[in-house]
Amino acid sequence: MNGDVWSERAEAYRTSAIHSSGEDLDLVVAWCEPAEGVTVLDVATGGGHVARRLREEGATVVTVDPAPGMQADTTAPAEALPFADGSFDAVACRVAAHHFADVLTAVKEMARVARDRVVICDNTFVSESSEEADRLRDPSHVRNYSAPEWHSFFELAGLDLVDEAFMERPLEVQPWLDRTGTSPADQARVRELLGDRIRDGWMSLPTLVIKGVKR
Numbered sequence: 001m002n003g004d005v006w007s008e009r010a011e012a013y014r015t016s017a018i019h020s021s022g023e024d025l026d027l028v029v030a031w032c033e034p035a036e037g038v039t040v041l042d043v044a045t046g047g048g049h050v051a052r053r054l055r056e057e058g059a060t061v062v063t064v065d066p067a068p069g070m071q072a073d074t075t076a077p078a079e080a081l082p083f084a085d086g087s088f089d090a091v092a093c094r095v096a097a098h099h100f101a102d103v104l105t106a107v108k109e110m111a112r113v114a115r116d117r118v119v120i121c122d123n124t125f126v127s128e129s130s131e132e133a134d135r136l137r138d139p140s141h142v143r144n145y146s147a148p149e150w151h152s153f154f155e156l157a158g159l160d161l162v163d164e165a166f167m168e169r170p171l172e173v174q175p176w177l178d179r180t181g182t183s184p185a186d187q188a189r190v191r192e193l194l195g196d197r198i199r200d201g202w203m204s205l206p207t208l209v210i211k212g213v214k215r
């Protein structure tokens with residue numbers, strides 16, 4: 001993963017509508033159980049939306065992201081979190097795991113540094129042609145996983161599944177293509193690959209929010 005690419009996009013992610021609000025964000029925040037005295041690590045913080053909302057609820061939040069431009073408290077990838085075991089009451093990670101080179105190692109790391117709970121939210125797998133569209137739009141895309149794959153990552157990381165929710169997030173296609181600077185030729189191909197998933201300039205992103213507690 002090239003950190004510089006993400007740094008160039010930092011402002012776009014800070015102001016992006018789909019990142020700054022939504023039912024998925026509300027749920028991630030609620031499931032971290034923020035309150036005064038609760039510590040939370042926000043992994044792959046990007047524009048910092050999860051951290052901002054958790055702080056509004058009184059939690060003490062540390063942010064981590066490998067891209068220097070995201071200006072996180074700590075610069076590191078999810079696969080190698082520079083924190084001791086059980087450092088945080090909760091660990092959150094929203095709409096980022098599909099970029100991780102080694103998602104299982106990342107989930108194990110999040111479980112390791114959590115004292116109690118891990119809350120992860122990400123887009124879920126739709127089809128191989130949608131995966132191709134995602135990679136073409138953004139070469140840093142690795143893969144969207146299905147709910148059963150997420151269950152197995154949690155199991156292997158020693159997390160007991162305690163809650164999960166599925167939702168459809170509306171996404172406006174043109175700003176999404178612009179955010180990653182996709183060329184006009186690639187934009188046309190992405191639209192072709194997504195086919196009838198796009199309606200009136202919008203598409204729906206199936207999303208999973210999943211919460212585990214340490215065994």
Ligand SMILES: C[S@@+](CC[C@H](N)C(=O)[O-])C[C@H]1O[C@@H](n2cnc3c(N)ncnc32)[C@H](O)[C@@H]1O
Binds near residue numbers: 001019049100
């Ligand atoms: C879509 S943004 C995250 C959005 C943010 N969590 C939110 O809720 O608005 C994806 C982030 O993943 C980060 N990222 C990419 N590869 C990563 C990795 N291996 N470990 C941790 N973060 C990574 C990028 O730097 C970027 O900030």
